[in-house]
Amino acid sequence: MTRVSPALAADLRRVAHLLADAARPVTLQHFRRGIAADNKGPAKGVAFDPVTIADRESEMAMRAILARERPDDAILGEEFGHQPGNSGLTWVLDPIDGTRAYIAGAPTWGVLVAVSDDQGPLFGLIDQPYIGERFAGGFGRAECVGPQGTSALQTRAARALSDAIVMTTYPEVGTPTEAAAFHTVAAQARLTRYGMDCYAYAMLAAGQIDLVIEAGLQSYDVQGPIAVIEGAGGIVTDWQGGPAWNGGRVLAAANAEVHAEALAILSQTL
Incomplete structure (x- = not known):
């Protein structure tokens, strides 16, 4: 369809x-x-x-x-x-x-x-x-x-990763390799917050934060948030820039610029 x-x-x-x-x-x-x-x-x-x-x-x-x-x-x-x-x-x-x-x-x-x-x-x-x-x-x-x-709903305007707010649910993120990749991004951001579950995706769509980065997701964890974020002007992909709606590693971003910065780090560290 x-x-x-x-x-x-x-x-x-x-x-x-x-x-x-x-x-x-x-x-x-x-x-x-x-x-x-x-x-x-x-x-x-x-x-x-x-x-x-x-x-x-x-x-x-x-x-x-x-x-x-x-x-x-x-x-x-x-x-x-x-x-x-x-x-x-x-x-x-x-x-x-x-x-x-x-x-x-x-x-x-x-x-x-x-x-x-x-x-x-x-x-x-x-x-x-x-x-x-x-x-x-x-x-x-x-x-x-x-x-x-x-x-x-409107996602945040473009800003450098150094000025960005990042959220995820677990500090461990996923595997040790995935966690290391996430923390490489988070170390370059202005602020990182944990434990937000799906509410982090809502805050991204509402223009409050810049990135949500997670791993080990299922399709039912992410399909609703993808529709909301994309409707608000954001971008959601996997950590290689491909579709994320089947779950796995998810990179949700407020705009193309901060998405590109985070994606470059994630894709190179795995």
């Missing part, structure tokens, strides 16, 4: 917001309530990868809406995997991106929604239910709706 009609774009936008609307009360029901977490980590070769009833119930609520509103579309969700479709469109769902932050009571987690075709995400949402902010991007516009009203 290479073209989306205005009518289809409007419907996809409508359904994406329905999904985020459904996930909000489910996630808030359990947030800061001492929720228990199961550990998926050993099965994935990591020490701790939590999942909660809120993750599962949130994704189930979104899937129920898709079954009613868009039954021919495929679904890829973190908790319940892939459901095939025949429309050429796939809904990519992360019911709680940042479950570690969620169980710790920190509001840097979010609900991620994207709708994609075979060329990547068309429209996406980053929703933070506790703060009440929703970042949306795709089909020619990007906006945030939150406590301060509705505003257009």
